[in-house]
Amino acid sequence: MAHDHSHHEHSGETLVEAARNALTASGEQWTGMRETVFSELSKHDRPVSAYDIADNLSAARGKRVAPNSVYRILDLFVTNNLALRVESSNAYLANTHPGCEHDCIFLVCDECGDATHIDDEEVSRTVRSLAAAKNFKPERPVLEIRGLCQACA
Structure with missing residues (x-):
């Protein structure tokens, strides 16, 4: 049976706010760079790579954002259930219901x-x-x- 539990799907600014609340509740800091990476990730309906995120942020900021920095942040997001990793594509999706744990x-x-x-x-x-x-x-x-x-x- 799908959806044995109930959760609220977030989008836009409410998704960013829910992610911030979930991350800080876990004892982690919500830094400017983490917010920027999450905001970029949440704009995509399809899985996106760390390189794509880094390229988009580099273009928006006018200075290079290193993909390895983005990977570290994405790993933190996956660990804290803010992002989901599509293993076979090495790509990520924002979890639209942060804090809700499931496989x-x-x-x-x-x-x-x-x-x-x-x-x-x-x-x-x-x-x-x-x-x-x-x-x-x-x-x-x-x-x-x-x-x-x-x-x-």
Whole structure:
């Protein structure tokens, strides 16, 4: 059953505010650079790479933003559930409900690059149970199903 839990989807400024609140509640600082990276990330409907974010910020600021700095910030966002990482593409999406913890399940289109995030607690429980049965402790399960979206099929 998808969406076993309820959460509020944020967008625009409310998404940035929700991300700031979630990050500071976890004991981390919300710096100007972190806000800039999150704001840029949240503008994209499709997964975006750290290099794309760095290029966009460099152009907007008129000075180079190093991709490795962006990667560090994105890793912090993933750790604190503010961003989701599409592993196979090495790209990121803003989590539209920061603070809501769940496993990452993506439908990734090989044609257009779109990634649809699905919340399905039953699938998550099954995957975690399978891992536990093999005496494996999953830290961050990620499932990606590659194929074609409806528009590209």
